[in-house]
Amino acid sequence: MSSVSHTGERRRRLHLNAFLMEAGHHEAAWRLPHSDPRADFDLRHWIELARLAESAKFDSLFLADGPALNGTGEFRPPGQLEPLTLLTVLSQATSRIGLIATVSSTYNEPYNLARRLASVDHVSGGRAGWNIVTSAGADEAANFGLVDRPDHALRYARADEFLQVAKALWDSWESEAVVADKATGRYADPARLHRLDHRGTHFSVAGPLNVERPPQGYPLLVQAGSSEDGKEFAARHAEAIFTAHRTYERAAAFYADIKARTRAAGRDPDGVIVLPGIVPYIGSTVAEARALAKEFDDLRVPEYGLRQLASIFETEPSVFELDAPLPDFVLARPKLEGSQSRSDLIIELAVREKLTVRQIISRLGGGRGHFEFVGTPEQVADTIIAWFEGGAADGFxxxxxxxxxxxxxxxxxxxxxLRDKGLFREEYEGTTLREHYGLPVPANQFHRSDG
Structure with a gap:
């Protein structure tokens, strides 16, 4: 998180996460002449990306996920490999970079997921991270036998209890539990293997876990929701936050808010790393960068953008007119069970810049609402530095x-x-994901100091 300069002054270090997504984040990336339209299931593609990010000394790489088909499949690759399986493979193709996967708390059980995440942390040597999501889509609920998704507040209440149980399961093996004394035949100390006997609102879990405590204590805990429930959950639990903001002002306000909430929750605000997304279109000149962005935009299929917009606002594509503003009922900000924060971001963008629907879906094509920047390397770097030093981000x-x-x-x-300015590492200084982010191993809640 920080380093000491030659003057003795402690300076913050920028954190960078490589958010990987098939052929790219732009919805039309798979159509580019040099792109592989089947990259989503090409293991060589993922290994190449992971090694590229590791060679650059990124803190981590990240895989998004959802337990449902992405759209209809008509205009964009709709599937993806299960992320923990993929990360297990990538852990063997790399040695230092952190490995973060999105996994839903709504459609998993604490014991199985805690075991899987602990296993990934072990096989990677302490490099696993969990992006905790509550799954906003109705189509995801239908894949698990539900008529509709649980409501927003219930999903977060379940996630809170889920995480409490998962932490207890990871703690259920004390570090001194394994004796492995060949002479006496005594392998483990049963007194240091802890039952939970958890009986809560959503879960009943006996424990202990059948996997030793992960090398990092817990995998790095990441959160990505910006709703009120999401921010409160992050303040209690998150160690890194992935967030979307299209302006410095909005990012700075979120940053100040989440740090204040973290402090109010009794935690150190410096222990929560805020990472907005940035989609950079880079050219040697501004004209070249604009031409690159236009190449992507020209390949978009408006029908796909309309479907995505309708999905966010939980309505039908037919309610939108391409060359008209957003409908009044959308601008009224109805309460949504899905991604409320993303819908608010889109409305703010549309109103601020007086955009038509056609212009909105163009703006969303590259990063689904994340900050898109078109410019030279110097301009991209200057923007990153301005947000970082101005109190809007701990990294990107x-x-x-x-x-x-x-x-x-x-x-x-x-x-x-960024390196010339002393803001990003030349080499890895640690071996675990927590070390990259400057975060400690959590104390074990069951640990006793006596022998």
Whole structure:
């Protein structure tokens, strides 16, 4: 999180996460001449990306996920490999970079997921992270036998209890539990293996876990929701936050809010790393960068954008007119069970810039509402530094519009500028994800100091 300069002054270090998504984050990335439209299931593609990010000394890489088909599949690759399985493979193709996966708390059980995450942390040597989501989509609920998704507040209440149980399961093995005394035949000390006997509103779990405590204590705990429930959950539990803001002012307000909430929850605000997303279109000149962005935009299919917009606002595509503003009922901000914070972001963008629906879906094509920046490497770096030093971010989610080309351009042209300014590491200083983010191993709630 910080380093000591030659003057003895402690300086914050920028954190960078490579957010990886098939052929790229732009919805039309798979259509580019140099793109692989089947990248989503090409293991060589994922290994290449992971090694590229690790060679650049990124803190971590991140895989999004949802337990349902992404759209209809008509205009964009709709599937994806299960992320913990993929991260297990990538852990063996890399040695230092952190490995973060999105996994839903709504459609899993604490014991199984705690076991899987602990296993990934073990096989990766302490590099696992969990992006905790509550799954906003009705189509996801239908895949698990539900007529509709649980309501927003219930999903977060379940997630809160889920995480409490998961932490207790990871703590259920004390570090001194394994004796492995061949002479006496005594393998473990049963007094240091702890039953939970948890009986709560949502879960009943006996424990202990049948996997030793993870090398990091807990996998790094990440959260990505910006609703009121999401921010309160993050203040209690998150160690890193992935967030979406299209303006510095909005990002700075969120940053100040989440740090204040964390402090109010009795936690150290410096122990919560805030990482907005940035989609950089990089050119050697501004004209070249604009031409690159236009190449992507020209490949979009408006029908796909309309469907995505309708999904966010939980309505039908037919209610939108491409060359008209958002309908009044949308601008009235009805309460949504899905992504309320993302819908609010889109409305703010539309109103602030007086956009038509056609213009809105163009703006969303590259990063689904994340900050898109078109410019030279120097301009990209200056923007990152301004947000970082101005109190709007602790680092960034780098969301390349095309992969691997966009990530390679960032690594080759932007990172050297950040390094020249002493803001990003030259080499890894630790081996675990927590060490990269400057975060401690959590204390074991069951630990006793006596022998």
């Amino acid at each position: 989610n780098i969301m390349a519009p095309a992969l691997p080309s966009g990530l390679a351009a960032f690594v080759e042209h932007v990172l050297p500028i």
